[in-house]
Amino acid sequence: MNINQSIIDRAEQLKAKLQEASYAYYVLDNPIMDDTIYDQLYRELQDLETQYPSLITSDSPTQRVGDKLDRQFNSVAHNIPLYSLENAFNFEELNNWQNRWQRQIENNPNFNYICELKIDGSAIALTYENGIFIRGLTRGDGVMGEDITHNLRTIRSIPLKLNMDNPPPILEVRGEAFFPLEEFNRINQEREKNQEDLFANPRNATAGTLRQLDPKIASERKLQFFAYNAYILPENNCFDTQEKALNFLQQIGFLVNPNYQVFADLNQVKQYLDIWEIDRKNLPYMTDGVVVKINQFSLQNELGFTQKFPRWAIAVKYPAEEMTTTVEKIIVNVGRTGAVTPLAIMKPVTLGGTIVQRATLHNVDRVRELDIRVGDTVIIRKAGEIIPEVVEVIKDLRPANSQPYQMPSHCPECDSILVRPDNEAVTRCVNSSCPAILRGSLIHWASRDAMDIRGLGEKVIISLLDYKLVKSIADLYKLQDFEIKDLERMGEKSAQKLITAIEDSKKQPFNRVLFGLGIRYVGAVNAQILTDSFQNIDNLIQAKKEDLERVYGIGEEIANSVVEWFTIVDNIKLINELKILKINFQSDNNSNKTDQKLTNKTFVLTGTLPTLKRNDAKKLIESAGGKVNSSISAKIDYVVVGEDAGSKLEKAQKLNLKIISESDLLDLLNNN
Ligand code: IVH
Secondary structure: OOOOHHHHHHHHHHHHHHHHHHHHHHOOOOOOOOHHHHHHHHHHHHHHHHHOHHHOOOOOHHHOOOOOOOOOOOEEEOOOOOOOOOEEOOHHHHHHHHHHHHHOOOOOOOOOEEEEEEEOOEEEEEEEEOOEEEEEEEOOOOOEEEEOHHHHOOOOOOOOEOOOOOOOOEEEEEEEEEOOHHHHHHHHHHHHHOOOOOOOOHHHHHHHHHOOOOHHHHHHOOOEEEEEEEEEEOOOOOOOEHHHHHHHHHHOOOOOOOOOEEEOOHHHHHHHHHHHHHHHHHOOOOEEEEEEEEOEHHHHHHHOEOOOOEOOEEEEEOOOOEEEEEEEEEEEEEOOOOEEEEEEEEEEEEEOOEEEEEEEOOOHHHHHHHOOOOOOEEEEEEEOOOEEEEEEEOHHHOOOOOOOOOOOOEOOOOOOEEEOOOOOOOEEEOOOOOHHHHHHHHHHHHOOOOOOOOOOOHHHHHHHHHOOOOOOHHHHOOOOHHHHOOOOOOOHHHHHHHHHHHHHHHHOOHHHHHHHOOOOOOOHHHHHHHHHHHOEHHHHHHOOHHHHHOOOOOOHHHHHHHHHHHHOHHHHHHHHHHHHOOOOOEOOHHHOOOOOOOOOOEEEEEOEOOOOOHHHHHHHHHHOOOEEEOOOOOOOOEEEEOEOOOHHHHHHHHOOOEEEOHHHHHHHHHOO
């Protein structure tokens, strides 16, 4: 269709006006246009574009929500690798960092620090070609990222077109996508209403949203983006300080977190850290620390990078958050080994961005030590960021009529008497047909590091048990879709999917099967060692205690536990039944231990590795004859360091241990 110049001009004007209005609204938070006017102009542009499709450009405001991807994301190489940051947990560690980088510099340079809040979301890399947004990637392993352009386009604070004349051929922008807390709460409330699983925290919600195939979902959940890095390629020498780069980002249309500040020395930085440790709680988004960067790019370039981190920046992390709440109930949970764990059920509170209602009390001794009672006001803390624990009972706030808590003498699930073996902290239910044990065993069997059966989570397992559809692990493999399609939240499609996932799990290797059986002390690592040494289940069943103890890495406790497990008739029955169902009880012969490159070498793994799961790295090391320890000591040969490595890395550095990356480890395994 013919299109005259006045229509082209009109469309251009509309795009520019709508872009300006949306920038004022989403970035400046200072609307310049009434919503209804915006809608009218938007519709006019949309109509023109429908009539003359050649008017549609990728930077048009109508093009934020595109079509659903029909397959998984593409892996794309980053223009510049994305490094992560070293962590400091206190001022002393920050000082050490300063000493370290200053030692590396010849003469005392003029410099200052720029402090930025560390936003807790997902790191994102955006590429603009000639001023147009063409691609956005996740961090991935830092070298390759996943192409999530379709979702990033829906974020209103990411400009589709830069606000500048003569844009550079390539501009690379880095920043953090995140959920404002209000939006995060709104989404979770909606999910609760729809009986969907809640997002644990805004960071997970961000990652989960950015990984959706359908951009409509991201568009409905209003994500935001703070930009913090700009690289004008190829030279990247346009700014002399980070402060100027931030100003530039702001000018060309990005949302930059306004709370950055420049300081002359660490004493001033400390004041900033102290202030934000308190004030961050009033921000409408989550932060998990402050990033301290050297402001001058000349000095940044001189310092360069280690394997993983820039030497010119460090993240100062705030300590785990604590909150007070009150205890409503104290219950005990029975796990798959029969271990009984006391839990405090509390008035829900938000702790580090997560809603927390349960906290572990570990064991009877801890309960006694705390003297925790129903009605008590307690301080809870997130240990290791995930499982909250009760750290203190504020006795002064105890209600007058409170009673000391008595651990139950009988199992809350099967009513058999609980026992606490001598020398053990743990109390147990020893009734092997206790429903809690079966439930726990099924959950463990289906779990990620065992048979990894997607869709078979705790809730589904509880339904299966409630309706008496399964009475053992073997029964899972006899389920049919018509039996489960009417379970709560199931339906025909999910039922079919679940049956397929269960069937597919028969392909899992023997070591996962052995781990899945849940023999005490046989974790993923020991399962790997045992399956490597004994090759098949029959050899393992026949193995005597001495045979087991002869295997490197298997001690008396493990050997006893394995032998004992196979003496139980029901366990042998289960194995036989699983054999008939074609569960894999045979090691893959290729994994025979022909090369033992790491014999007598001891490793510690710390932080998140770029590609290997922690357990996989362990297995690789062990299959090459090496050992993996959990704590740092002078005896360790190598410390494999990943992202967010914390105190172990520090300790290793103090002991002058050999610190290597995942790729160094792979080199050791391949070439030695
Ligand atoms: S600078 C080369 N600045 O923190 C250094 N990172 O491990 C690049 N983050 O997930 C990072 N706010 O996305 C920098 N103002 C900020 C940040 C920030 C959040 C995140 C980053 C990454 C992690 C670093």
